[in-house]
């Protein structure tokens with residue numbers, strides 16, 4: 495028998511709790527249309543994976559954790575290396591806030607420069623197993639540029655729906671990798687709806703966040719890496735940027751998986767970090783779980799969402815982990831981009847700096863302990879969107895090609 499049938503017990507609906515057996519992958523719950531969660535046979539997985547085996551494993555990509563992934567053994571994998579991004583201790587940054595153990599997980603160092611590659615790689619492994627020829631998705635930019643990048647060497651076509659307002663660098667990525675790009679004159683939510691209709695009309699394979707249950711299974715790998723990089727310790731708090739909520743629910747799934755197979759003994763609190771204009775998950779948390787649309791307005795385009803597509807799963811992750819939600823203003827995000835860059839050398843796109851802005855609030859509110867192990871998930875690279883804040887970083891000294899002029903300026907400014 496092939497691996498997925500062996501380790502996958504079935505699917506459970508996050509909304510109604512209804513379960514269905516393993517077999518054909520399906521997108522959503524047959525009963526209520528809720529997003530699905532993949533259920534695993536942890537006993538079987540625990541028999542196949544061990545810390546010692548991992549220590550010997552030279553595959554430094556998410557596929558080193560293949561026994562925990564819903565894909566077949568020996569199947570075709572994406573050619574590019576996804577995952578195993580650095581986890582760096584940020585001593586000076588932490589010290590500024592009286593924290594001894596702050597770590598930065600730099601997921602901008604993935605092939606297409608965002609954490610979305612984790613989801614795309616697992617979705618793509620599944621698409622290859624099932625012989626898909628065309629993949630579609632809606633995206634604020636990163637999910638699309640990720641699938642465009644990873645499919646490029648495989649000859650799989652992509653049709654990608656993005657808001658026409660997506661950052662230029664992200665749209666450039668799509669075009670460079672040869673995707674069919676549909677720029678929608680509207681919001682991400684409207685692009686999502688169009689891609690859903692196209693999927694229905696043409697029977698394409700959809701990578702849509704949350705809708706395809708494999709996206710969460712890819713995103714969970716970041717938690718495996720964090721624990722392995724910490725010597726199989728679980729952090730105490732993880733700050734995760736949240737738009738649709740799929741990344742946060744994936745992070746939670748990853749820690750829970752490791753807990754179930756006995757690799758870690760405790761679980762972290764998850765802090766959902768949102769932009770104040772796009773804080774539907776935080777609002778739901780504070781209003782008894784009711785989701786209502788928000789404007790989605792923020793410079794952090796990657797987390798600009800009116801109605802989160804995996805919000806319920808994110809909400810449950812926050813509650814189960816005894817975590818919380820924090821929202822930050824755009825000005826705080828810009829400040830955090832610069833602070834993160836200058837204190838750690840990691841250049842984040844706006845969404846990727848939201849965890850630092852949120853950590854600063856958590857410190858001010860006294861909700862993190864000085865010696866807690868804290869991880870900031872930096873989800874995307876800063877070069878993906880410079881227009882959002884380039885006006886806030888000042889301008890260079892401009893000089894004629896004349897050393898006397900250079901000296902005059904330098905001596906006035908620095909010496």
Ligand SMILES: *Cc1c(COP(=O)(O)O)cnc(C)c1O
Pocket residue numbers: 608609610636637703735736737738739740741742796797843845846873874875
């Ligand atoms: C997609 C994305 C997020 C948020 O993930 P969701 O699953 O939408 O909550 C955060 N940061 C970056 C850079 C992203 O691309």
Ligand SMILES: [Zn+2]
Pocket residue numbers: 507508509510511512523524525526527528
């Ligand atoms: Zn259901």
